[in-house]
Amino acid sequence: MNRKGAIASVKAVSNVLLAAFSVVSIFPILWVLYSSLKNQQEFSVNILSLPSSLHFDNYVKAFWDGELYRYLGNSAFVSVISVGLTILIGFVTGYFLSRFSFKGRNVLYAMFLFGMLVPVYGLLVPLFIEYRNLHLLDHRLFLVLPEVTFALPLVIFLIESFIRSVPIEMEEAAYVDGANLASTLFRIVFPMCRPVLSTCMIISFLNVWNEFPFALVLINSQDLKTIPVGLTNFVGQYTINYPQLMAGINVSIVPVIVVYLCLYKRIIQGMVAGAVKG
């Protein structure tokens, strides 16, 4: 084979390989999406065919009879509060770690770094014991605390490195004008950090929304469960009816997919920066 031919075939093989992996990545998700619109009978005749008519009643049933609306509400509640707290605490902590030198700074820095390395699931049983002794189990607000803690290290590091790249002059000018620290922080620095803050918001939202083991262990009552845990109950009820089950799965991932498709550039950027930092 001549050189040109060889290069052409390498290109062809590469493109095919890439396409194959993309199909493998997306097809299972698409399959679950379109199969959820079939009825059970149609699905069992041919598992791969597209639905001949659209059965949205699977969704109505999942949402109301399967009580997914309740789990969605709980997840929304936990996510909003967790993300808000994560951003607030992460911003303040990241700011102080990047701008000032003080006693204990390195210890704190190491502590948050440790938070990125420690296998958080090792804390599952310990945290359960602590919560049980303090009677904090089964409170949505206290479920927020571990969610915030595990989202914090990445957020702190992203914000810290962003602030280091921002010139300090604005803050100095504000200081000369007599602004106090808190108002400089929230009126001047916070708006400047908007790009990195939105990245942090998206990534911590995804983490909190998807988080399973702590939500599983720290919440017992049916009414307070978040969507990943509630979904396991739902799946347990409908193990035979596949399209029904798939509708339930889709209800739980629609928020995630919408956020991803709208903001994937941000998400990818933030995750690369966070990973390289770790």
Added chain:
Amino acid sequence: MGKKLPNPKWITIYGFLFPGIVIYLFIVMIPLALSIHFSFYKWSGGLSKDFIGLHNYSQLIRDAKFWFSFRNNMIVTVLSIIGQLGIAFVLAVILQAKWVKFREFHRTVLFLPVVLPAVVVGFIWNLIYSQDYGILNGVLKGLHLQSWIRPWLDDPKIVIYSVTVPIVWQWIGLYLIIFMASIQSIPAEVYEGAEIDGATGFKKVVYITLPMMYDTLRVAIMLCISGNMKIFDNIFVMTGGGPGNSSTVMAQYAYNTSFGKFQLGYGSAISIGMIILSLGLILLSRRLMGGRTVES
């Protein structure tokens, strides 16, 4: 300007840092201390608990089930390093070429599984593996490979591999984007120089791309280890660690011991063991790979 931003008083700094420190102590440090405490007791969650010293730990060291679950973590980790990093590297190199079509599309699609909840990934793969209605068996039938059909999640011999595939599937995208970013940061002149010296496609990858990415690869391997030491969600929903304990990983074992048998003392000891093993492996890999950076 003139005046520089002064360092605030110590008390002011710690006032602002207070919430972060408190939440961290409450969720990480105190539970850790508590579980070290409880790991010295035989305790099933009730009022009575017996101090038994290091007995839980000596039991842990001799606990075949614990080491079996650690072995499972290791299998998943090794396969993930090979599968996720290997595939991601190949795809990243291809995606970097100028002639690739639909680059943005591929990247977006390949990364999508990363943002899904691991629980959902588990459920989706349960459906794929399903005996009668699964895609996998359907495809095998279509290819006239009926003899390859297995009870994917019910055969103790292969179940650990069956549950690893979804993990590899989900995380390829993360390493792909990390590698792509790293390849992009390699200066074009390096390649140009090599081209003048006569290096072609494959050689460029082996002699330039790979060595230039060494630091990134190191980070990726460490991410892969720490990520796989804590796997739980998808295996929990796919097999619950079964059949028997053939797909039980450490987190699942700690969970079963603590919440299935309600041996909270021993469950604490397992958790501590798990943390020590994971941190140990991460530090070990950092040391092993750190040494070579100096040479290269």
